[in-house]
Amino acid sequence: MGRVAIEQGYFTIPDDPAEPPRLLGSKCPRCGEHFYPRRLVCARCLHQGTEAVLLGPTGRLHTWTYVHVPLFAKKDGSVDAYGVGQVDLPEGPRVQAILVGGPDDFEIGMELELDLETLSSDEDGNDVVIYRFKPTAGSGRVA
Amino acid sequence: MRIEGAAVAGIGMVRFGRYPERSGAELARDAGLAALHDAGITLADVDEAYVGYIQPAAMVGIKAMKELGLTGLPVTHIENASATGLVAFREAAWAVASGRAEVAMALGFDKMTDMARGAPSRGMGRDQLDSTILPAAYFALWAQRRMHDHGTRPEHFAAIAAKNWNHGALNPLSHRQTDHTVTVDEVLASRMVAEPLTAMMACPADDGAACAIVASTDWVQRHQPDRRMVRPIASALQSEAYSPGHTFLGPVVGPATMTSTTARLAYEDAGLGPDDMHLALCHDAFANEELEYYELLGFCAEGEGEKLLDAGDTALGGRIPFNTDGGLIARGHPGGPTGLAMVHEIVTQLRGEAGARQVEGARRGLAHLVGGGSVCTVNLFEAD
Numbered sequence: 294m295g296r297v298a299i300e301q302g303y304f305t306i307p308d309d310p311a312e313p314p315r316l317l318g319s320k321c322p323r324c325g326e327h328f329y330p331r332r333l334v335c336a337r338c339l340h341q342g343t344e345a346v347l348l349g350p351t352g353r354l355h356t357w358t359y360v361h362v363p364l365f366a367k368k369d370g371s372v373d374a375y376g377v378g379q380v381d382l383p384e385g386p387r388v389q390a391i392l393v394g395g396p397d398d399f400e401i402g403m404e405l406e407l408d409l410e411t412l413s414s415d416e417d418g419n420d421v422v423i424y425r426f427k428p429t430a431g432s433g434r435v436a
Numbered sequence: 437m438r439i440e441g442a443a444v445a446g447i448g449m450v451r452f453g454r455y456p457e458r459s460g461a462e463l464a465r466d467a468g469l470a471a472l473h474d475a476g477i478t479l480a481d482v483d484e485a486y487v488g489y490i491q492p493a494a495m496v497g498i499k500a501m502k503e504l505g506l507t508g509l510p511v512t513h514i515e516n517a518s519a520t521g522l523v524a525f526r527e528a529a530w531a532v533a534s535g536r537a538e539v540a541m542a543l544g545f546d547k548m549t550d551m552a553r554g555a556p557s558r559g560m561g562r563d564q565l566d567s568t569i570l571p572a573a574y575f576a577l578w579a580q581r582r583m584h585d586h587g588t589r590p591e592h593f594a595a596i597a598a599k600n601w602n603h604g605a606l607n608p609l610s611h612r613q614t615d616h617t618v619t620v621d622e623v624l625a626s627r628m629v630a631e632p633l634t635a636m637m638a639c640p641a642d643d644g645a646a647c648a649i650v651a652s653t654d655w656v657q658r659h660q661p662d663r664r665m666v667r668p669i670a671s672a673l674q675s676e677a678y679s680p681g682h683t684f685l686g687p688v689v690g691p692a693t694m695t696s697t698t699a700r701l702a703y704e705d706a707g708l709g710p711d712d713m714h715l716a717l718c719h720d721a722f723a724n725e726e727l728e729y730y731e732l733l734g735f736c737a738e739g740e741g742e743k744l745l746d747a748g749d750t751a752l753g754g755r756i757p758f759n760t761d762g763g764l765i766a767r768g769h770p771g772g773p774t775g776l777a778m779v780h781e782i783v784t785q786l787r788g789e790a791g792a793r794q795v796e797g798a799r800r801g802l803a804h805l806v807g808g809g810s811v812c813t814v815n816l817f818e819a820d
Contacts, residue, residue: 303685330685336678355681356584358576360569360630377573377630379683389569389577389686396631401584 294418296409303330304424305347306409313350313407314424318386319343327384350407351429352380355387359396380405380426393427404432438705442532443667444817445539445651445660446475447780452611452644452768454549460489460496460645464545465503467645467773471541472504475649476659479505482649483537488514488524488544489772500545518719519673519807520544521646521775522815526671528650538652544773545645572638572722574689574809576630579724583632586739588727590632594623597637597723597765599751604762606752606793609780611642611768623723637723639764646776648783666786670708670816672701676809690809695732699804702814703734710734713816714798715785716756717778719805720763726750730758733804733814752793760785760793775813778803786819 296306305315319328321335321343329348334341357378376392376399392399393408405426413421448470450463464487472478487497497513514524521544528540582588601618604610618636626636656665674697676682676690703709710733718733720726730741735756749755761767761781764774782801784790803815 326680328684332684336682337680356577356581358573358580358630358633360573360576361628362570362572362630377569377577379577381681385680387681387683389574389683389688391569401581 295420296411296422297415297419299412299421299423304407306422314409315347316349316382316388316407316424318346318348318384320346327382327386329382329386329388346384348382348384348386352382352388352405352426354399354401354403354405355379355381356401357392357399378405378426391423391425393425398428404429438670438707439529439533439668441653442529442650443653443656443665444648444779444783445656446471446473446477446649447647447783448472448474449609449646449773449777449780450644451609452642452770452773452777455547455643456549458643460491460545460547460643461500461503463547463643463645464500464543467545467647468504468541468543471647471649475651477539477649479507479509482507482509482539482541484528484531485509485511485541485543486514486524486527486531487511488516488520488542488775489546490515490517490520491546491550491771497543501543516811516813517807518721518769518771518774519805519811519813520772522778522803522805522813523673523775523807523811525648525650525668525776525779526673526813526815528648529668529671532650532652538655540650541647542650542776543645543647544776546771546773547643548641548770549643569686570630571687572630572633574687575722575724576633578689578728579632579722582724582728586742588742590624591620592727592742592745593632593637593723594620594634595745596720596726597623600720600723600726600759600763600765601636603752603760603793604766606791607761607767609777610762610766611640611644612762612766633722633724637765639721639769642768642770644768644770644773644777646773646780648776648779664787664819666783666817666819668815669818670702670705671813672698672705673811673813674698674701675811688809690806690812692728692732694812695729695804695806695814696734698812698814699733702816706816708800708816710756713756713800713802715760715782715795716758716802717761717763717781717804718758720759720765721769723765726758726763729804733802752795757795760790760795775803775805778805782817786817
């Protein structure tokens with residue numbers, strides 16, 4: 294039994310559960326722009342043939358909201374309210390994802406770190422995981 | 437390029453609402469027949485049709501068209517998410533302006549309540565990571581950032597929602613009808629959906645159909661000599677332009693610059709500017725959008741939207757009334773027909789037939805929609 298991604302091709306699942314995942318991104322060898330998720334053609338200079346890179350695991354919160362209805366698309370029906378944010382990775386891409394924490398835990402500009410959450414288990418007994426962002430230690434909301 | 441030689445010959449719509457007992461094809465038929473009747477023609481006179489809908493099944497549009505007749509006319513399906521209806525109209529207008537058709541139809545319909553109930557939808561089977569988050573959340577993210585940048589308060593968003601609910605009460609074709617004046621406090625007190633957006637700041641999920649018939653100005657002059665002619669004069673359509681920090685994954689609002697760029701192109705095509713408009717309809721699926729579009733459509737400078745709102749300039753009776761028919765929030769937003777309901781409202785206003793919500797002396801109007809965070813269209817209309 295191990296951990297499997299809800300969908301292949303978007304993020305790593307480290308062997309060590311204490312290690313944060315990374316996002317599977319692309320870098321343009323000509324203009325240097327980074328992208329998430331992976332793409333073949335550079336969206337900035339239209340160069341064909343980007344390089345595979347790993348992005349994150351930290352970023353800064355650009356904006357966030359707290360949603361008061363059950364998690365959309367029933368990925369996790371037990372969750373009736375949750376945070377959503379846009380996170381700016383140091384490499385450039387802005388990533389939209391679920392946030393870990395309560396309605397009072399977030400502030401624009403705070404540092405967040407990628408984290409894996411278990412949603413369910415598959416028929417082989419593996420944990421099915423999705424990535425989310427959580428506040429890094431010490432980056433809690435300034436009082 | 438300015439649209440020359442085309443005019444709206446007929447409009448019709450089925451009031452948006454919930455129609456569990458009626459099929460989308462029936463709704464489309466009734467809107468189509470209303471528009472044909474308004475134009476004084478039958479399908480035999482229509483040279484070409486563009487049918488727009490968001491619902492996922494293939495060839496639904498041509499099946500709906502058969503309810504109006506089987507005349508062999510060319511039918512093209514259009515799908516651009518929320519912008520579908522205006523894009524179908526744009527194609528009909530250009531089919532006439534190009535000379536290819538003398539009379540063209542744009543027909544939109546959808547049953548969003550079927551999709552909301554979990555019928556097979558386009559979203560299923562797509563990237564799963566792409567469909568995790570509630571649509572209200574993307575707009576709430578935009579609202580939260582504006583509050584951070586400009587000091588906007590939830591009361592501003594509530595004031596826009598209340599205005600549009602109250603506009604809707606003056607429109608017999610609005611889905612939502614209230615028996616009292618909706619207040620800012622009432623909007624703020626409604627159920628919280630995604631902070632700071634409450635349920636009354638959001639459009640409903642509903643069903644409906646709307647249709648517009650475009651004909652050459654010669655045809656309209658000949659057949660409708662006693663009616664004030666309303667002409668589409670510009671239609672700009674843009675998709676996203678890349679800029680650093682672009683969000684690719686997950687349904688998103690899309691770059692705000694998409695609206696300002698599209699509006700600029702439409703104004704340039706028409707040789708006009710925002711000061712020349714007398715009313716505007718915009719994509720207010722969530723109330724904070726309308727505040728942003730005051731600025732992005734050029735009606736005030738960046739960061740000045742709250743002043744425009746507070747002055748009452750965007751309410752009926754103000755300098756540039758927005759969403760005079762109730763907007764997506766009150767009139768409704770089934771998807772495919774939404775843009776054609778906007779055409780219906782602008783034509784009604786420019787004909788001077790809007791009754792209690794008439795914008796006095798209105799001669800020019802603007803209709804804006806975004807679709808799926810990936811496209812934007814701005815359309816300008818002018819009456820003689």
